Amino acid sequence: MALICLKNIANSYCLKNINLTIQDGELMVLLGSTGAGKSTLLNVIAGLTPYEGEVYFNGRNMNLIPPEKRGIGYLFQDIALFPHLCAYDNIAFSLRAAKCPKDEVKRRVEEIMQLMHISHLKDRYPKELSGGEKQRVGLARALVRKPEILLLDEPLSSLDPATACSIRRELKQLKRELKLTILYVTHNYAEAGELADRIAVIMNGELKRLGSPEEILNNLTVNPS
């Protein structure tokens, strides 16, 4: 069954008639240059920006469902860790918002911190974390509620190559272990080729191409336009 289905998605300033289906458990990369509309499309899926058209999750129309009830995990480009909360409290945020019992919050936060190898960071505030550590805490925060869908907006763009490579590896592992459907925004071809099950190329707010990494990247090499 298709987990995410986008029908005729458009908005006033960017997107034009986008139709796209993302399969259950798929990692789809949205590839395109800056300003192409990739992040706006993620915001549409998350319900954070107004749009025309229809968004379906598991066959259910999400148009009237607000962001807080869509049950997605979203890692923003600048991560947006809450500066006044330590890593533990940042990760526990969504569980507390859902009024989970204290012991369950503790168990689940410790579990995800262990999975992400960040248990040693639990008392640190965002200002005390490196770029890579922030990404890991941000990912843990997005995943602790066990969402089926994870949206990642250029998560590795500000990291050094070694840290980016290590997080990419962890991301693939997480996808397998947690059976996630991931939409991953990037403008980096190599990153897209390494991670994607399929790539959707977005240009000027339109979906230009869709296919496997081999199909898309070989074609781009031959015909970069």
Next chain:
Amino acid sequence: MKLKIGKKDVLFLIPVIIFLSLWEIAGNLAHTPLFPPLSRVLAEMFRLLENGILLKSLEASLLRVLAGYILGSLFGLFIGILMGISRIAEYALRPLISMLFPIPILGWLPLLMLWIGINEALPITLIFICTFFPVAYNTFTGIREVKAEYIKAARTLGASDWFIFWHVIFPLALPNIFTGLRLEAGMAWRSVIAAEMFAIPVGIGALLMNGENLIRVDIIMTCLIVLSIMSVFFEYIFIWLEKKTTGAWR
């Protein structure tokens, strides 16, 4: 634990010691009741403490400051939060607040004397006004300066509007709110003195006026020292509170 005292921790003492020494020397040289030396002012301060006049005056002023300040802060917080979370409240109240905020606090005094009369409500109302506007304005700007990304992130994490307000917006607005509270904590003392000087018979301001009537500069200086200590003490309470609540993450 070893307590390390650095150069900068004692540096401020040098000008203070020089100032107090010069005051003492100049006062002794001047030999006039219009410019008493520090030792004479301190002696008068102890005399006023001993006979209870200073404490009685301080207590009266302190109660007025606390009443006006607490009421003004709470109402300022309420209106600031309302304007911060509701565009309708912002559009309705902002022009009025922008218009009234710049009026100097002494400008309100003649009007309040006519409206309220000369009684306990006068200094309390004056401090209420003095506290309300800056606290409301700083609370409002603090809330509006919270980055949209944090609110978006909180929404995608399943938080309700209420939860977002109390767990994201309000804590992130705290530095601004504390700025308003801290600045007005000192200002409240200046306002109460003004009201007491003109209208109220008991309090530090009233004692100050009595000093002037009796041509007792030592009493006037005692009152000014007490006023300065109380203003600084109140401001430091909020500096301490701000550090305690936001120091770890800022």
